[in-house]
Amino acid sequence: MEAPERNFMAQHHRLTPLARDINLAVVGRMSDTEVVTYFASLRWGNETEQVCPKCGAIDTHYPRRRRRRSCHRPCGSWEEPTNPTWQCKHCQAIFSVTTGTLFDGTKLPLRTILNCAVLFLGPGNGASSVGISGTSGLAPMTTFLLEHRFREAMAADQPVKPFEGMVQMDGGYFGGKPRKSNQRQPKATREQLQRRFGKEPIASDDDKPWKAMGMTQRNWQKMANKRVVLVVTDSNGQRGEGSRAVSVAVARGGESAYAVGLMAKAHIAPGAIVFTDEAGAYTQLAREHEHYSVSHAKEYSNSEGVNDNHAEAFFSRMRRAEYGIYHGSRPLFLHFYACEAAWRHTHRRLRKSAMVKRLLGTALSLGPSPRLRGYYERRGRRAEVLIDSKA
Template sequence: MSQHWLLSSAVRDLSIMDIADMSEEDAFKFFCEVRWGNQTTQSCLSCGAIDQHFFRASRRQWRCKHCDAYFSVTTKTVWADRKLSFKKLLLMLFVFTSSPNGISASSLSRKLGVAYKTAWIFCHKLREALMRTEDKALMSGEVHVDGGHFGGKPRSGQFRNKAKPEAIAEKIKLGKSQGAKRSKISRANFERKKRNRRIVMVVRQVTPGLGGVRTRCFLAKAEDDSAARFIAQNYIEKGALVRTDECPAYSMFSSRFIHETVEHSKEYSTIDGVNNNQAESFFSRLRRSEYGTFHRMMARYMLDYCNEMTWREDHRRTTEGFRFTDALRRSLIVGYSRWWRCYGEGVRRGSELLFNENK
């Protein structure tokens, strides 16, 4: 049997020790290399002139030869006005990119010796960069689509309900999720669930032998006709092979795509191999992150976490060095942070990022 990719030596092209051995000057040069492709020429952030500009070594800044503007390697990036050293930024970035199911801000703050708020803003700036630089090209070939419920987990009460023997017998007879009655929850738990639960809609392009190769997602209040129509118009090329479950919202796909369904109440895959397992695979990673890493995803920031997981899914077969450099490059080309730049001064995102059918 062939060796798993993550166990091979090829994946270990960068380690945290490599970054720990860097000096602050080495880390600074690495930032320059990733942003401008070399350490000799720079692009002025005011006039756009590419030249070997005047370097101000004491502050690690350049003065443009053409417009006299001052700029640094982090000017007009999500790391603008940074307080952390370049080396510490790289160490935090490596811990972030090398964690398969993500890393919580509290854990990152303890590992790197920074304040919790610093780690929280760092992680969300990276998530924003990943979200704003995603590939928005329409998906083609085989595409798996599904919706999953996240957030709004009910809390247990003070007392435990003792199951009745007839209820246990019914569950054994019907099997898991095959029509057995579920335990009742309190009104407070029901309202909390309704208030905080969201539907994560995922669309994955699939390549035979490689699984999901491109993933996009958005948040909705329900897995309904409007969400399905939004997917059909904005995510998938006409004529593609689209595989979903038996949800009636997807019935309109038949007029635009080659549409195949699997009835999940009876089977995971049809006898002919029709399934949407790559969408379920994404939900598996996202659910492990919600339960095992973050423990709670607020509806306001849920899309940020979802897009982090789409990036992790699409880069699961790349090396440590590639993921590390890709995340850093995205953070350096996306511009100022829209949602986290002045978080410490009380600036907050106004609302959650639910999809807009008329967008």
């Protein structure tokens, strides 16, 4: 008997039961203890022993099961805490499962964090903070910061090993798009376009380039927010199944030879075969790699099959998120939105429960975020993450 042929008409992975094996109903049926155990086993690898974040002692520490919730409640009013704490048997430090992690100091119940992770990973391309606010009942400011903690975990969970074999590389431009003028304007001249980033000083009152382009000065200066997202894809997957993993980085100066060189050095292994489009910055790759390019002015894939469509597939995902979900992002956060899209792309075929575990597991292994702690009190560190910034 002949071996059965591989079923190329198989169901799409988003339509299988594995794509919904954890959902709000499943989380709702978990008991409080099960939710705590879920987080504890993600953080400490087991359900019975805890690791003291202060002295590092591994033990079954004293559970502080009951505590007074508020001095305003009548005496004897005790409640099970939503984020229970332990006391260390050795140094008496009090800690919870979120102490010293990305969720350090959170007032949210663990169940809420789990629910939000499920909601965040539900859609394929991204989930807006206002959207999650509407379904979870949390304030949009709360969901914004919680989502950014998830994105920080995604940024820390990017592929570390350079890609080997077949690799595709490309750049996509995000942000810095000025609002269109209400009146139809003549096409910008070459000289105006060259000066569009507003770096040169304004010589005189007549010399206001935004006037010639029919813009306000503020709108014209917006163009300085334009950034390029560089992507490298691991294209060794099965034929027809897309790339296996992607790596991303954000650069300020467009697809410059400097930024492309740094990106290639970090994410492409020596000896890899690289496919790009015909942009000038990629010609340097031919020095260390077998390099092929496709002329996008003519075609997306040439007669020999040279293409960078896996890189374009990643940008399609990120562009859908930009237009349809986030409606743009500030340069300050672009790195994290790019890493989110890359994480979603790399792990797109994982079952949902594995995705949630991977995301929360990474978040619980990281320390508090200097970027997000005290964000609304303006204490958060505000610096762009760029590959080509000469620090």
